[in-house]
Amino acid sequence: MTAMTAGTAAGSATGSTAVAVSLESVRKTYGDVRALDDVTWTFARGGFTAVMGPSGSGKSTFLHCASGLDRPTSGTVRVGGVDLGGLGEAKRTRMRRERIGFVFQSFNLVPSMDVEQNIALPLLLGGTEPDPARLAEVVGRVGLADRLRHRPAELSGGQQQRAAIARALITRPEVVFADEPTAALDPRTSRDVLRLLREAADATGQTIVLVTHDPMAASWADSVVFLSRGRIVDELASPTVAAVMSRWESL
Numbered sequence: 001m002t003a004m005t006a007g008t009a010a011g012s013a014t015g016s017t018a019v020a021v022s023l024e025s026v027r028k029t030y031g032d033v034r035a036l037d038d039v040t041w042t043f044a045r046g047g048f049t050a051v052m053g054p055s056g057s058g059k060s061t062f063l064h065c066a067s068g069l070d071r072p073t074s075g076t077v078r079v080g081g082v083d084l085g086g087l088g089e090a091k092r093t094r095m096r097r098e099r100i101g102f103v104f105q106s107f108n109l110v111p112s113m114d115v116e117q118n119i120a121l122p123l124l125l126g127g128t129e130p131d132p133a134r135l136a137e138v139v140g141r142v143g144l145a146d147r148l149r150h151r152p153a154e155l156s157g158g159q160q161q162r163a164a165i166a167r168a169l170i171t172r173p174e175v176v177f178a179d180e181p182t183a184a185l186d187p188r189t190s191r192d193v194l195r196l197l198r199e200a201a202d203a204t205g206q207t208i209v210l211v212t213h214d215p216m217a218a219s220w221a222d223s224v225v226f227l228s229r230g231r232i233v234d235e236l237a238s239p240t241v242a243a244v245m246s247r248w249e250s251l
């Protein structure tokens with residue numbers, strides 16, 4: 001299969017032309033290893049895209065570079081039109097906190113804080129108190145209203161991930177990056193988490209980029225992009241579990 005050098009994922013299906021995230025000729029090398037090899041891609045606003053590929057194909061590197069957690073060796077990454085490469089560390093940190101949401105496999109909640117404090121953390125770190133109405137809305141959406149005074153260790157894995165999703169959404173970020181968010185969850189709990197991400201795209205026009213190994217999780221997306229050896233090699237629109245598995249076989 002030949003490498004695709006450009007593409008528009010997900011949100012193109014909605015007719016939106018606004019770009020949430022773009023990568024242009026992005027490379028990331030570690031010594032001799034080309035973890036990302038000339039990747040050019042755009043994520044349209046309001047789309048839900050899954051990123052799949054074999055182990056070592058560059059998925060985490062892709063997510064880290066696209067979200068500003070890491071800097072590419074060369075190339076340009078823009079979030080909401082802002083060139084991340086042109087920002088100093090303080091501005092990049094602020095951009096990540098205010099305009100980008102993150103959800104990780106291991107939840108990454110602060111153990112000493114209760115659920116409400118964890119959800120409000122991006123705002124507290126920025127020196128602002130959460131708006132009570134916004135907090136109530138997000139807490140209601142993830143179904144944790146009766147757990148606000150609990151610490152993470154007192155919650156199930158699914159509840160912890162729902163708290164992490166609320167934390168990712170509290171600032172109304174334009175894009176949410178999720179790295180294997182369902183890998184530690186059972187199928188039913190995984191569905192709850194994926195439904196929340198789907199709703200974030202459908203109801204509030206947020207852009208979702210989901211790295212996953214799981215065809216079922218990928219089938220919740222509008223589109224799947226496949227990475228192989230640091231390059232985007234395929235895209236599948238309107239994915240079904242069977243279609244994802246079939247494409248996967250051909251990678």
Ligand SMILES: Nc1ncnc2c1ncn2[C@@H]1O[C@H](COP(=O)(O)OP(=O)(O)OP(=O)(O)O)[C@@H](O)[C@H]1O
Nearest residue numbers: 030033034035053054055056057058059060061062
């Ligand atoms: N910090 C690093 N130092 C050296 N090599 C790295 C580093 N991070 C990633 N790599 C290499 O870059 C390539 C892509 O790694 P990456 O973690 O992005 O793949 P992945 O698709 O996310 O893999 P997995 O599904 O196993 O998590 C691999 O060859 C990996 O060994």
